[in-house]
Amino acid sequence: MTGPVTSNDVLSELRAALAPHGVFLRGVVNFADGEAAPTLGDGKVARSVALLGNVGGSIWPAFDHWRNSLPDRGGEHPLDVWSKVVIEPVARAFCATAYFPSDPPWQPFQQWAMRAEGLKASPLGILIHPQYGLWNGYRGALGFAQALPSAAAPNHRHPCDHCPGKPCLSSCPAQAVLPSGFQIAPCRAHLKSMEGQGGCMAGGCLARNACPVGAAYRYPAQQLHFHMASLSL
Ligand code: B12
Incomplete structure (x- = not known):
């Protein structure tokens, strides 16, 4: 064009x-x-x-x-x-x-x-x-x-309105997912810890991974790690 x-x-x-x-x-x-x-x-x-x-x-x-x-x-x-x-x-x-x-x-x-x-x-x-x-x-x-x-x-129905148990809200090991919004400081501190390195850093954000919607579209392992490493900068 x-x-x-x-x-x-x-x-x-x-x-x-x-x-x-x-x-x-x-x-x-x-x-x-x-x-x-x-x-x-x-x-x-x-x-x-x-x-x-x-x-x-x-x-x-x-x-x-x-x-x-x-x-x-x-x-x-x-x-x-x-x-x-x-x-x-x-x-x-x-x-x-x-x-x-x-x-x-x-x-x-x-x-x-x-x-x-x-x-x-x-x-x-x-x-x-x-x-x-x-x-x-x-x-x-x-x-x-x-x-x-x-x-x-x-005009999609909001998937979160009908989500049983809302596992994203209880899966963050750093308690960074609050009703008031996502808290970047505890997330970054956790990513630097031993537990965070072996958990979210290695396999992707546990709260994001816990979402049952579109699980077939989850990013490949290398990409999950890439985004977590960028977030921790
Ligand atoms: C600053 C920013 C952040 C900051 C948030 C600071 C804050 N409290 O706003 C931090 C560093 C925390 C962040 C993190 C992430 N972010 Co971010 N972020 C942005 C960025 C660059 C600017 C947001 C903004 O202020 N926009 C300006 C206003 C005018 O735009 P707006 O559309 O009206 O604003 C909306 C957002 O601000 C949103 N918002 C408010 N608070 C927060 C907090 C978070 C965590 C997010 C994601 C959005 C969000 O609400 C506003 C109204 O809808 C946008 C890109 C962009 N240009 O928008 C990406 C963006 C919002 N982020 C995105 C993503 C994917 C992430 C991460 C998942 C990335 C990662 N590496 O893992 C994480 C979230 C981690 C988690 N577990 O949830 C995507 C969201 C895509 C989508 N499907 O919605 C965007 C659009 C970038 C992209 N390339 O697509 N992010």
């Missing part, structure tokens, strides 16, 4: 450009006039964003292959670097502006996801998907000057 977005096929073309990297077009948000929206590269306000992310371990093979090909394995934040390596060329090809979840000023990725995909927050703070559970995240978003074709967000 070499020009601005004009065709209804843009979403199919976007899906095709992202697929080799295991990145999915997760949904679209169209902004009304005057609504808070991100700024495009040319200083104008975006009319739409396309949300890009992973579903289960979809990005892991491409990311791991890229990382293993580099002498420094992508540096201190390799997944953030890889996301840019993959998404920035797509943004250029589609005349869009790329935003990344880790880049300040933080764009409201979760608000966009709630709007575009009808997702709801789990007690952990992570949005839960009815099919993929907690095993999903965002690698970037593309801002466009035009509205994009979009369907109304699905």
Whole structure:
């Protein structure tokens, strides 16, 4: 694609450009006039964003292959670097502006996801998907000057409302999952302890692992460890 977005096929073309990297077009948000929206590269306000992310371990093979090909394995934040390596060329090809979840000023990725995909927050703070559970995240978003074709967000039933026993609330060995929100300090201290090294650090966050929704999409072991190591930094 070499020009601005004009065709209804843009979403199919976007899906095709992202697929080799295991990145999915997760949904679209169209902004009304005057609504808070991100700024495009040319200083104008975006009319739409396309949300890009992973579903289960979809990005892991491409990311791991890229990382293993580099002498420094992508540096201190390799997944953030890889996301840019993959998404920035797509943004250029589609005349869009790329935003990344880790880049300040933080764009409201979760608000966009709630709007575009009808997702709801789990007690952990992570949005839960009815099919993929907690095993999903965002690698970037593309801002466009035009509205994009979009369907109304699905009105999912909130999986946590019907969860028997809510095991995520009682599985955190650091008591970091409180009704008031996730507490990063006890989580990080636990990850550094012997118990944490052998538990959450080795096999992934025990509270996240305890969620029964989308268990088939749980990240592969290497990816679980990667995210815990990043969180403990
Ligand atoms: C700062 C941050 C954190 C901080 C939270 C500090 C805080 N109290 O807000 C810390 C370091 C604790 C954190 C941890 C994790 N995070 Co985080 N985080 C972010 C980040 C970069 C900014 C959040 C923000 O302020 N946004 C700005 C406001 C304007 O956006 P918003 O959509 O309106 O904000 C929502 C969030 O702030 C959310 N929120 C509030 N408190 C918390 C606490 C946690 C733990 C989370 C996840 C969200 C959350 O509620 C707001 C309203 O919906 C976002 C990316 C982003 N740009 O949003 C990722 C993001 C929210 N994190 C994400 C994830 C996956 C995690 C981890 C699981 C990562 C890991 N390595 O394990 C852990 C959670 C651990 C656990 N057991 O639950 C994902 C969530 C994906 C999803 N499906 O919802 C995001 C979107 C990043 C991504 N690449 O996809 N995170």
